[in-house]
Amino acid sequence: MSTSLHYGSHSIVSSRTGFTPTGSPRPSRPGQIDPGLIEGIAGGADPEVITEMSHASAAALLDRVHHTEDAALVDRVLTLVDREGVDVIAELWSHAEPDSLPGILWRLYLLRTWMRKNRDSISRLWRVGEPVATTASAIAGVDQAPTEDDIARTADSILTGAFTGDFAVALERAGAFTDVVVLGLRVESKHMTEQAALLGADGNAPTLRAKAARLMHTAGNLSVTAKDFRHGAVLWRRGKLE
Template sequence: MHYGSGSIVSSRSNGFTPTGSPRPSRPGQIDPGLVEGIAGGADPSEVSEMSHASAAALLDRVHHTADPEVVARVLTLVDREGVDVIAELWSRSEPDSLPGILWRLYLLRSWMRGHDAAIARLWRVGEPVATAASAIAGVDAAPTEEDIARTADSILAGAFVGDFAVALERAAAFTDVVALGLRVEAKRLSSASMAAAGAGTAGAQRQPDKAARLLHTAGNLMVTARDFRHGASLWRRGKLE
């Protein structure tokens, strides 16, 4: 994971932004006309309507089918479609909307699977002893990178075939622990930097900058966790649209 790099940006814009995503041909889950309409400079109100309609249609379709192939195709939508195409549909939606929340869930999965080893380590730092967060997120206190990848799929799949609010709460618990791991790492770097500065060690000046980047990334994750929890509350009240 490149802490503090462009791999994660503010949750109020794009949430998690995995890098290096390919853009293969569009599968059948998304109507090409929707994307073409947006790319063609459609009216913002029309873009919003298409975003909400496509998110609701996708969620409704999977909720009403028991076909595991459909679930698998939706789960890997970003892998097959390319994150930029999904972004055209949902990335500009507010975090308290269905398309905005689905966008963040898809990017969370991509980010977790793309940086599973680093995230597993951060989880072990942020959650050294199993707590309620471990139970909610469904992650052991010492996960492997394979555990992180499985959890990424499980959270997103749960949004489509299980209780949507529960999936959001799992996502929130997960991002909170990773954010805590980043904050612990930042504190360690700051302490090491102070010790190195006192000893006159070369390179000590770079450590505060890295610690600041870790804290910035942790802050973004905490905002995203709040978005997930708020989304869960709205869903339970029938107000997430």
């Protein structure tokens, strides 16, 4: 099972590349992908400038999609990582604080990417963490026993909802979904630890304990991310997520 998150230590965090805004520091129209931006940042741009561009590009992108009826534009934004790679948005957004708009959008994009790449493992983790449908199932919009395709559809619908629906609701869905996966990871880690204890001095015991530790590490990262999503929803409703 491949469930590791390779994006840092606190929440889902990573590196490299992004958007450049157009117009004012808080433009009302979207930034465009600028190939020259990467070179500028690689050359040592002022951190304050990068921060400003991070917030401006996130606000502009979200505003443009919320106000468009162009289905093709929406699709291009939602599949940005698929087409360009995760590094395209990472340079500006990956270092943004989790209580900021670029920080939250970054986490949403990475969550979608992770869900789609690990849909088989995640569908099983969901069944382990949510064996009986609860409030989390209703909030996240996931069936009690989701298939791999259900996970992929959920990943898309959460990000779609962030751009075309109620942003706070999308964050709450992301948080609820992540919480269940965290529970599934912890249950599996516990089972592995118990198996290792039963094996005693058997040669496979250290391997099982190492796998259990990795699952718990992933669960820890995701748990922080779930809290970031819920806090972001609160800030958005207060008009304080910028």
